[in-house]
Amino acid sequence: MSAKIRIGIVGYGNLGRGVEAALAQNSDMELAAVFTRRDPSTVKRRTAGAATHPIAAVDRYVGHIDVLILCGGSKGDLPEQGPALAALFNTVDSFDTHARIPEYFNAVHESAAAAGHTALISIGWDPGLFSLNRLLGEVVLPQGATYTFWGKGLSQGHSDALRRVRGVKGAVQYTVPVSTAVESVRRGAQPQLSTRDKHTRECFVVLDDGADAQEVRQAIVTMPDYFADYDTTVNFITEEVLKRDHTAMPHGGFVIRSGKTGTGSEQVVEYSLKLASNPEFTASVLVAYARAAYRLNQLGQTGAKTVLDVPPGMLSPKSAAELRKELL
Amino acid sequence: MSAKIRIGIVGYGNLGRGVEAALAQNSDMELAAVFTRRDPSTVKRRTAGAATHPIAAVDRYVGHIDVLILCGGSKGDLPEQGPALAALFNTVDSFDTHARIPEYFNAVHESAAAAGHTALISIGWDPGLFSLNRLLGEVVLPQGATYTFWGKGLSQGHSDALRRVRGVKGAVQYTVPVSTAVESVRRGAQPQLSTRDKHTRECFVVLDDGADAQEVRQAIVTMPDYFADYDTTVNFITEEVLKRDHTAMPHGGFVIRSGKTGTGSEQVVEYSLKLASNPEFTASVLVAYARAAYRLNQLGQTGAKTVLDVPPGMLSPKSAAELRKELL
Numbered sequence: 078m079s080a081k082i083r084i085g086i087v088g089y090g091n092l093g094r095g096v097e098a099a100l101a102q103n104s105d106m107e108l109a110a111v112f113t114r115r116d117p118s119t120v121k122r123r124t125a126g127a128a129t130h131p132i133a134a135v136d137r138y139v140g141h142i143d144v145l146i147l148c149g150g151s152k153g154d155l156p157e158q159g160p161a162l163a164a165l166f167n168t169v170d171s172f173d174t175h176a177r178i179p180e181y182f183n184a185v186h187e188s189a190a191a192a193g194h195t196a197l198i199s200i201g202w203d204p205g206l207f208s209l210n211r212l213l214g215e216v217v218l219p220q221g222a223t224y225t226f227w228g229k230g231l232s233q234g235h236s237d238a239l240r241r242v243r244g245v246k247g248a249v250q251y252t253v254p255v256s257t258a259v260e261s262v263r264r265g266a267q268p269q270l271s272t273r274d275k276h277t278r279e280c281f282v283v284l285d286d287g288a289d290a291q292e293v294r295q296a297i298v299t300m301p302d303y304f305a306d307y308d309t310t311v312n313f314i315t316e317e318v319l320k321r322d323h324t325a326m327p328h329g330g331f332v333i334r335s336g337k338t339g340t341g342s343e344q345v346v347e348y349s350l351k352l353a354s355n356p357e358f359t360a361s362v363l364v365a366y367a368r369a370a371y372r373l374n375q376l377g378q379t380g381a382k383t384v385l386d387v388p389p390g391m392l393s394p395k396s397a398a399e400l401r402k403e404l405l
Numbered sequence: 406m407s408a409k410i411r412i413g414i415v416g417y418g419n420l421g422r423g424v425e426a427a428l429a430q431n432s433d434m435e436l437a438a439v440f441t442r443r444d445p446s447t448v449k450r451r452t453a454g455a456a457t458h459p460i461a462a463v464d465r466y467v468g469h470i471d472v473l474i475l476c477g478g479s480k481g482d483l484p485e486q487g488p489a490l491a492a493l494f495n496t497v498d499s500f501d502t503h504a505r506i507p508e509y510f511n512a513v514h515e516s517a518a519a520a521g522h523t524a525l526i527s528i529g530w531d532p533g534l535f536s537l538n539r540l541l542g543e544v545v546l547p548q549g550a551t552y553t554f555w556g557k558g559l560s561q562g563h564s565d566a567l568r569r570v571r572g573v574k575g576a577v578q579y580t581v582p583v584s585t586a587v588e589s590v591r592r593g594a595q596p597q598l599s600t601r602d603k604h605t606r607e608c609f610v611v612l613d614d615g616a617d618a619q620e621v622r623q624a625i626v627t628m629p630d631y632f633a634d635y636d637t638t639v640n641f642i643t644e645e646v647l648k649r650d651h652t653a654m655p656h657g658g659f660v661i662r663s664g665k666t667g668t669g670s671e672q673v674v675e676y677s678l679k680l681a682s683n684p685e686f687t688a689s690v691l692v693a694y695a696r697a698a699y700r701l702n703q704l705g706q707t708g709a710k711t712v713l714d715v716p717p718g719m720l721s722p723k724s725a726a727e728l729r730k731e732l733l
Binding site for chain 2: 179216390397
């Protein structure tokens with residue numbers, strides 16, 4: 078038996094590839110296998126080594142994988158895979174449909190607890206590290222307000238929405254925090270901010286041949302849920318420019334807690350991320366929490382858990398004594 | 406028996422007064438008693454209610470206090486009080502002599518574990534929330550560098566050092582992060598920074614009658630450990646100005662982790678604090694962790710622990726289900 082923590086990856090898109098890269102930075106873990114919905118022979122892997130299998134083969138790895146990292150999407154993949162795979166393995170996933178987390182938690186918990194597995198759900202940065210900071214903010218400054226800003230960054234969901242508009246051949250959407258709003262929050266002003274006050278949306282769109290730019294623009298800026306509540310800018314570009322300038326997946330954001338203590342002392346806590354690659358960063362968070370999932374399971378702490386349940390020291394390969402000496 | 410968590414405060418300086426104020430913001434806790442080294446009849450309390458006692462009376466409160474918050478200093482008070490009081494109560498303290506934390510941890514652990522108590526040591530922001538962020542940074546971005554900057558803020562230790570210089574009647578010292586260094590780190594440049602590169606020290610000094618300003622300045626800027634390794638500015642002011650402009654205790658700082666993932670994507674994580682009152686903020690952190698100390702003890706998790714051992718959700722008065730719904 079290997080002394081390293083054996084990791085399996087389910088789903089080999091940007092996130093799965095990011096997990097494979099992150100494992101190479103953590104010498105106490107090793108990649109055991111990658112599972113994909115595609116024909117494994119068509120999958121071009123990032124590193125050599127562990128095999129690529131169809132997802133259906135995953136149960137053959139029971140006993141040979143310590144933690145399975147689920148890299149599928151929150152809409153189509155995880156609601157089914159999460160509970161099903163937590164019955165077979167310890168798991169970590171990045172389920173990020175905020176409103177459905179309680180329901181997803183319950184489904185995964187039931188499955189994981191019955192099987193004696195540990196399942197860390199909704200790991201990443203939001204939900205994930207941002208959730209952790211929203212918690213720390215409100216417990217330390219109970220009288221105050223919490224603000225979350227996202228961006229500047231590429232939003233996958235909003236880019237997908239653009240691509241569904243008739244006349245759009247290709248598109249990306251960037252979410253941009255409004256800097257005057259951020260500065261006001263940072264100063265401790267605790268402003269009331271509407272959706273429109275906090276973020277703007279910048280779209281870069283390639284039109285289909287013969288499509289009418291004005292019609293496309295109108296369809297975008299009036300789209301409910303996605304764009305209607307925001308100040309939205311639509312820039313039309315060529316396919317060449319889209320490929321040249323808009324393939325990176327940067328993101329980031331801020332969680333700011335502004336509160337008062339004593340007789341009115343203003344205290345401001347800010348957590349911020351500036352990410353050149355959103356999927357690679359999320360993948361790195363998943364890998365650190367995979368270590369914790371393995372350890373929690375070894376301690377008999379089974380069932381579903383979130384970032385709010387994990388003692389931070391369990392994320393590190395170092396011993397508690399080393400951490401106290403180096404980090405406190 | 407009260408349904409609230411009953412808190413005792415040991416030491417009634419700025420930190421103890423801050424804890425008293427923070428308890429008023431947390432409705433699931435109540436102040437049971439304050440213990441002081443001074444004559445209790447001379448202590449002017451911030452709130453009415455719980456009694457003020459000499460420290461020697463603390464053992465009369467065994468069974469009537471759930472968690473004792475130790476607000477004494479790390480040099481003179483805690484090395485003795487920490488282990489002694491962890492034998493009688495669950496405790497939380499802000500022991501902050503970084504180099505001696507392992508030794509202090511062991512002494513408190515032995516005492517707390519033997520008595521079945523839970524003792525959270527070195528709680529506050531540094532050590533404390535900054536330690537937590539140094540940990541999160543290095544586990545999520547294993548290939549990178551961590552930078553801690555402090556200030557702009559009043560340093561108690563350096564102010565005390567100024568006051569020991571012959572010819573100094575009164576003084577305060579502010580630690581100031583060098584903004585070009587901070588910006589370079591934020592950009593992801595991972596610079597090598599010396600002590601002098603990271604912080605400057607600004608002193609505001611009131612001279613004794615007849616003292617020589619040049620001699621005092623020279624004694625300050627050449628003082629080993631405290632000032633010699635820094636660019637230090639000494640400003641001479643009147644006692645009136647010292648009292649008018651320099652009695653607040655602002656502080657703050659930044660923990661920045663800069664790392665690379667995948668094939669070189671730059672990722673920067675920053676945690677920052679901007680505090681109008683350092684002791685009140687530290688006190689607020691102590692109070693949130695007192696809640697966790699109580700709960701950990703109820704779960705049978707005894708002995709000494711640090712911020713790195715506490716599951717974050719235990720800091721909140723809300724249930725795990727509420728937290729998942731509201732914060733994830």
